[in-house]
Amino acid sequence: MLVMAVTDEAIDKIKGMITEGRLRPGDRLPKEVDLAAELGLSRSSLREAVRALSLIHVLDVRQGDGTYVTSLEPGRLLEAMSFVVDFHRDDTVLEFLEVRRILEPAATAMAAQHITDEEVADLRAHLAALGPAPTVEELVKNDLEFHRRVGTSSGNTVLASLLDSMSGPTTRARVWRGLTQEGALTRTMSEHQAILDALAAHDTEGARAWATIHIVSIEQWLRRTLSDQA
Amino acid sequence: MLVMAVTDEAIDKIKGMITEGRLRPGDRLPKEVDLAAELGLSRSSLREAVRALSLIHVLDVRQGDGTYVTSLEPGRLLEAMSFVVDFHRDDTVLEFLEVRRILEPAATAMAAQHITDEEVADLRAHLAALGPAPTVEELVKNDLEFHRRVGTSSGNTVLASLLDSMSGPTTRARVWRGLTQEGALTRTMSEHQAILDALAAHDTEGARAWATIHIVSIEQWLRRTLSDQA
DNA sequence: CATGGGATATACATCTGAGGAATAACTGTT
DNA sequence: AACAGTTATTCCTCAGATGTATATCCCATG
Numbered sequence: 001m002l003v004m005a006v007t008d009e010a011i012d013k014i015k016g017m018i019t020e021g022r023l024r025p026g027d028r029l030p031k032e033v034d035l036a037a038e039l040g041l042s043r044s045s046l047r048e049a050v051r052a053l054s055l056i057h058v059l060d061v062r063q064g065d066g067t068y069v070t071s072l073e074p075g076r077l078l079e080a081m082s083f084v085v086d087f088h089r090d091d092t093v094l095e096f097l098e099v100r101r102i103l104e105p106a107a108t109a110m111a112a113q114h115i116t117d118e119e120v121a122d123l124r125a126h127l128a129a130l131g132p133a134p135t136v137e138e139l140v141k142n143d144l145e146f147h148r149r150v151g152t153s154s155g156n157t158v159l160a161s162l163l164d165s166m167s168g169p170t171t172r173a174r175v176w177r178g179l180t181q182e183g184a185l186t187r188t189m190s191e192h193q194a195i196l197d198a199l200a201a202h203d204t205e206g207a208r209a210w211a212t213i214h215i216v217s218i219e220q221w222l223r224r225t226l227s228d229q230a
Numbered sequence: 231m232l233v234m235a236v237t238d239e240a241i242d243k244i245k246g247m248i249t250e251g252r253l254r255p256g257d258r259l260p261k262e263v264d265l266a267a268e269l270g271l272s273r274s275s276l277r278e279a280v281r282a283l284s285l286i287h288v289l290d291v292r293q294g295d296g297t298y299v300t301s302l303e304p305g306r307l308l309e310a311m312s313f314v315v316d317f318h319r320d321d322t323v324l325e326f327l328e329v330r331r332i333l334e335p336a337a338t339a340m341a342a343q344h345i346t347d348e349e350v351a352d353l354r355a356h357l358a359a360l361g362p363a364p365t366v367e368e369l370v371k372n373d374l375e376f377h378r379r380v381g382t383s384s385g386n387t388v389l390a391s392l393l394d395s396m397s398g399p400t401t402r403a404r405v406w407r408g409l410t411q412e413g414a415l416t417r418t419m420s421e422h423q424a425i426l427d428a429l430a431a432h433d434t435e436g437a438r439a440w441a442t443i444h445i446v447s448i449e450q451w452l453r454r455t456l457s458d459q460a
Numbered sequence: 461c462a463t464g465g466g467a468t469a470t471a472c473a474t475c476t477g478a479g480g481a482a483t484a485a486c487t488g489t490t
Numbered sequence: 491a492a493c494a495g496t497t498a499t500t501c502c503t504c505a506g507a508t509g510t511a512t513a514t515c516c517c518a519t520g
Binding site: 237271272292294295296 | 502504
Binding site: 049 | 237241245248249274277278279281282283284285286288302303304307308310311313314316317318319322325326328329332333336386387388389392
């Protein structure tokens, strides 16, 4: 801490400029040469700082144009969490699922209160687009999008982004592995339908209950699969 | 996407090495010169990639030693979320608090089931250490640590880390601004005590209820404060 | 033999300067 | 006024040199 790397200092300083309001969303940063001089380091080191901040969607770098502060909206910033979640190992999947079991029913219940007729219609069309006998890949894709839309309808962008990160690539891709057996396919689709019906009726507690059942059934299957492998 | 920057490619490749198991937690990466050659880019560009991955605690770089893959534990990776949360503006604080209102009661309920006698004793000592008339700063610090410990006792590291990120620096620092008035200080302390008593009795639903009350009281105060300012 | 200190090797940290590539801005023509 | 070609700006990538922190090895010492 006494001798902080110049790049880390630069990261902190840029972060400070943003959190203290000297740089606002959409603002353009001074060009590399100038900013490097202003912060007292070389362009190479500054670029490391900027690259790190752009990985987490705080900065947006455009060649030939300039470097800008992003909108800083929760959805945009929390996108980076998907990237982080991708690194988790299989033995922590259950912990993520447990958190999702807490968030998803709450989000679905909130959606039941806020969802519009148009959103309900879109959701219905989305489920119908799947057809009666989809492949596992199609179902997973459809499922992911279904829950993303429900999350959005909750009206809380932070909640929607968190759920999306955790339902996303990793967890889901692994959880569904070998799901073709045991009729889980049709059960998933009927659970989706039940959630949709509750949403359409603005039935808050019904939506919460069906969402809980949906997650729990995934969790039970996963626990069996993991214990079988062990 | 067609013409991806070499640095972004390097980030993906390193990520791939880790997620595919070619690099495991604790493993050491080839030294800069070798890895740069292996990935086909210059050291400068590679360093940008490594710096970005080290910001989110995927890599750990030690001068004079080498670059290592971190433990990749959820707690470690999700630490980076605090950094991200720091960028959010005041107008999204309520969204974060709403998510916390969902997670905190669930975590507290889980803690009531898992908490050990020793953890209860430690928690009691922690609250007692505050004294009867603390400053706002002391209370905030004590409060943060109290909830961190409860989160840990939930037994779910993902849940604990998420809560810590959201209760953490930013949100809390802003939420508590000017909290000295209206006796919120003593109310906070008595709510903490009630949560602790429920935990000690392994009273799951009592713990959940008191945690809810605790968050809601913060939320109500915050809504009033924000509407006053507007 | 165990231990501590100093020399050496290793690996990351930082800077500088050059040329390339993508985008925006300008300018002249139609 | 609209378009196309030129120019300017800005980020992208590389190469090489030097500085700095850490680990390792080796030897003197108790």
